[in-house]
Amino acid sequence: MAKSRRGFLKGAAAGAAVLTVKAPEAKAQKGGGRGGNATAPAPTEAQLAADTGAAKVATPPWVIERPGADFMVDVIKALNIDYVAANPGTSFGGLHESLINHGGNKMPEFLTACHEESAVAMAHGYAKIESKPMLALLHGTVGIQHASMAIYNAYADRTPVVMIAGNWGAAIQAHNAQDLALMIRDTIKYDDEPKTLNAFADSIMKAYKIAMTPPMGPVLVVVDEELQEKAITETNLRVPRLSLTQPPAGDAGSVAETAKLLVNAQSPLITAQRAARTAEGMRLLVELAELLQAPVNSSERMNFPLKHALAGSGGQGYQPDVILCLEATPARGRGAKVVNISATNLYQKSNFQDEARYTDVDFDMGADAEATLPALIEACRKLITADRKRAFEERGAKIGQAHRRARAALIEQAAFGWDASPVSLNRLCAELWPLIKNEDWSLVSWEGFIGSWPTRLWNFDKHYQYIGGQGAGGMGYGAPAAVGAALANRKYGRLSVSIQTDGDLNYAPLVLWTAAHHKIPLLTIMHNNRAYHQELMHVQRQAGLSNRGMENCHIGTTLINPEIDYATVAKGYGLYSEGPITDPKNLSAAFKRGIERVKKGEPVLIDVVTQPR
Amino acid sequence: MKLALLVMLAFAGTSAAQSAESGKALFNTKFRCYSCHGFSGQNGPGAKLVPMQMTEAAFMAFVRQPRAPAPGSSPSGQQNRMPAYTAKTMTDAELKDIFAYIKTLPVGPAAKDIPLLKEAQP
Numbered sequence: 050m051a052k053s054r055r056g057f058l059k060g061a062a063a064g065a066a067v068l069t070v071k072a073p074e075a076k077a078q079k080g081g082g083r084g085g086n087a088t089a090p091a092p093t094e095a096q097l098a099a100d101t102g103a104a105k106v107a108t109p110p111w112v113i114e115r116p117g118a119d120f121m122v123d124v125i126k127a128l129n130i131d132y133v134a135a136n137p138g139t140s141f142g143g144l145h146e147s148l149i150n151h152g153g154n155k156m157p158e159f160l161t162a163c164h165e166e167s168a169v170a171m172a173h174g175y176a177k178i179e180s181k182p183m184l185a186l187l188h189g190t191v192g193i194q195h196a197s198m199a200i201y202n203a204y205a206d207r208t209p210v211v212m213i214a215g216n217w218g219a220a221i222q223a224h225n226a227q228d229l230a231l232m233i234r235d236t237i238k239y240d241d242e243p244k245t246l247n248a249f250a251d252s253i254m255k256a257y258k259i260a261m262t263p264p265m266g267p268v269l270v271v272v273d274e275e276l277q278e279k280a281i282t283e284t285n286l287r288v289p290r291l292s293l294t295q296p297p298a299g300d301a302g303s304v305a306e307t308a309k310l311l312v313n314a315q316s317p318l319i320t321a322q323r324a325a326r327t328a329e330g331m332r333l334l335v336e337l338a339e340l341l342q343a344p345v346n347s348s349e350r351m352n353f354p355l356k357h358a359l360a361g362s363g364g365q366g367y368q369p370d371v372i373l374c375l376e377a378t379p380a381r382g383r384g385a386k387v388v389n390i391s392a393t394n395l396y397q398k399s400n401f402q403d404e405a406r407y408t409d410v411d412f413d414m415g416a417d418a419e420a421t422l423p424a425l426i427e428a429c430r431k432l433i434t435a436d437r438k439r440a441f442e443e444r445g446a447k448i449g450q451a452h453r454r455a456r457a458a459l460i461e462q463a464a465f466g467w468d469a470s471p472v473s474l475n476r477l478c479a480e481l482w483p484l485i486k487n488e489d490w491s492l493v494s495w496e497g498f499i500g501s502w503p504t505r506l507w508n509f510d511k512h513y514q515y516i517g518g519q520g521a522g523g524m525g526y527g528a529p530a531a532v533g534a535a536l537a538n539r540k541y542g543r544l545s546v547s548i549q550t551d552g553d554l555n556y557a558p559l560v561l562w563t564a565a566h567h568k569i570p571l572l573t574i575m576h577n578n579r580a581y582h583q584e585l586m587h588v589q590r591q592a593g594l595s596n597r598g599m600e601n602c603h604i605g606t607t608l609i610n611p612e613i614d615y616a617t618v619a620k621g622y623g624l625y626s627e628g629p630i631t632d633p634k635n636l637s638a639a640f641k642r643g644i645e646r647v648k649k650g651e652p653v654l655i656d657v658v659t660q661p662r
Numbered sequence: 663m664k665l666a667l668l669v670m671l672a673f674a675g676t677s678a679a680q681s682a683e684s685g686k687a688l689f690n691t692k693f694r695c696y697s698c699h700g701f702s703g704q705n706g707p708g709a710k711l712v713p714m715q716m717t718e719a720a721f722m723a724f725v726r727q728p729r730a731p732a733p734g735s736s737p738s739g740q741q742n743r744m745p746a747y748t749a750k751t752m753t754d755a756e757l758k759d760i761f762a763y764i765k766t767l768p769v770g771p772a773a774k775d776i777p778l779l780k781e782a783q784p
Contacts, residue, residue: 456783457783460773460779460782460783461772461773463773463779463782464770464771464772464773464776464779465702465704465705465710465770466700466702466703466704466705466770467770467771467776468768468770468771469700469701469702469704469705469770470701471701473700473702473705474705475705479776479778479779479782480778482778482782483778483781500705506782582697585694585697586697586698586707589694589697589698589745590743590745592745593744593745593746593747594745596746596748596750596751597751598693598750598751598752599692599693599694599751600692602694602697603694660700660701660702660705660706661696661697661698661700661701661705661706662698662700662705662706662707
């Protein structure tokens with residue numbers, strides 16, 4: 050296996066020094082270069098002359114001016130990928146070098162990740178804002194295993210991530226594998242291990258295309274080190290043209306049946322989870338809901354404006370007779386007819402139970418919800434008579450009143466524990482809202498562990514204002530996904546805010562350094578409840594059921610003795626930080642200071658000691 | 663006579679304070695009631711305990727048997743339900759102390775009196 054180029058570059062001390070070294074000397078360096086122990090020879094007269102421009106020096110025969118990885122970079126550039134995140138690894142060293150030198154470190158730009166899980170989770174968060182994939186590079190067996198949790202999260206969250214893994218490039222044999230993709234094949238949509246450069250071009254194009262076809266998901270292309278580092282010998286190399294698959298829309302007959310059910314329903318309900326892939330998807334869903342005056346229960350992503358009068362489940366006592374599920378876990382009917390529109394119907398292979406159990410539905414459409422909405426809206430519009438329109442308006446007025454009552458009740462609850470120390474999460478979110486509401490803001494963290502206070506108190510009405518959760522519920526996603534999403538928001542000048550749980554941050558705190566290094570503006574506010582709180586509650590419940598008391602339940606579930614000083618941790622990674630804040634009266638001023646710095650382009654962490662939930 | 667009454671009242675006051683102090687440790691450390699109800703007694707997935715609406719007797723009865731599990735229900739079906747605290751794990755005296763502590767927890771202002779929340783009203 051040829052390893053000359055990589056080995057030599059490791060061994061050479063300076064770029065100028067390599068220019069006139071004779072082939073035999075280079076060979077000698079090649080042997081020691083793999084271990085990084087070779088030393089560069091002293092510059093010769095010819096070298097010095099070359100450095101000063103005094104003489105033209107011939108390219109020595111061992112130089113590989115056009116390695117295979119250069120062509121790989123040409124192909125990657127055709128994918129219009131902005132960033133590549135990676136923790137450096139020998140097996141993709143050739144590609145790494147070509148990306149930064151041949152590719153000029155632009156489109157894609159290299160992001161230094163300190164862990165493969167962070168690299169993929171950053172790509173996960175990025176895609177949910179930018180609606181396109183980031184590239185992540187993984188080093189052999191170990192890199193893939195490090196990344197595997199983040200890959201599973203992205204898979205279950207139907208999010209595109211393009212990954213390239215290097216193989217057969219490691220000095221450590223255990224980093225190589227006959228079938229590298231095997232260990233994650235259940236949680237990716239596609240993988241390939243091309244043996245030629247033209248085959249690589251086809252594979253990466255196909256991978257990108259499959260990743261972007263709903264249901265979206267992660268894909269992997271494995272490349273041997275040799276293919277990256279050897280000189281290009283193939284003729285007729287071709288950079289293919291990227292063509293994406295149009296998302297599948299429901300057929301006309303199914304759409305007409307669904308429209309009939311919805312228009313004739315007395316109390317329809319729309320449930321949307323990963324329905325709005327784009328801002329246009331959200332606009333379409335608003336159009337459908339307003340046309341039908343039907344409530345929309347939105348979760349997982351920003352599908353619907355949350356202060357819209359039709360947001361919610363219709364209010365207390367609203368009993369749906371037709372439920373339209375859009376890229377959602379199908380609801381159990383409980384007497385209602387259920388229509389399911391989901392692209393996941395078209396792609397089901399998982400060994401893992403990330404999909405819901407089988408649910409009886411009355412009508413199941415194998416189609417992308419967003420792509421089906423325009424036809425469904427038109428089909429409904431055609432069926433709506435003046436009588437139905439009047440009925441819809443009456444229904445809408447009642448739903449609107451119920452929505453206002455529900456919001457008022459939530460505001461009442463927001464006062465609970467207002468002055469408490471540790472700080473209540475409702476107070477934290479209420480203090481933050483007036484400081485961001487006039488900015489172009491984006492919440493880049495999941496709100497499941499923070500009582501959903503942001504969506505209860507803030508006005509979410511844009512597609513990019515919430516990125517949802519992990520997908521598969523794997524911790525370690527939060528911090529890197531926030532950094533990835535904030536990176537995507539950066540070019541739009543948006544203020545990215547993450548309310549970061551402490552347990553999650555401790556999986557991957559080093560992504561804070563990545564944010565600092567790459568100047569990714571992000572306000573991270575710690576929800577520091579000093580515990581793996583969900584599990585503390587679970588163990589307590591179990592101790593109650595076994596009638597053994599609660600005295601030991603802190604064992605293995607709390608983060609105390611010592612308490613972690615997140616402001617100091619963040620400072621160590623190069624961030625401006627404040628805290629720990631325990632008095633709610635100090636929140637606003639600290640948040641203001643943090644926002645000022647974030648608006649100047651830097652990441653900031655503010656540690657707030659909080660009520661458990 | 664007057665003096666004796668004052669001494670008795672003062673003793674009763676001290677006793678209530680001691681009970682609440684003991685209840686604080688039980689609430690926050692031994693039984694970790696805060697886990698579901700918040701250190702404030704009013705934040706979290708558990709019931710809002712502040713202001714305490716129950717009598718001491720009703721409170722004690724509830725903690726002993728919060729809600730009987732449905733016959734044949736699996737443990738996962740009881741998720742987020744308050745576990746029962748039997749006399750084996752929590753004495754009556756401890757329960758009374760916890761009740762006394764909850765009664766001391768401040769209610770806090772109402773939403774209508776908080777400018778930040780007034781603005782958030784629909």
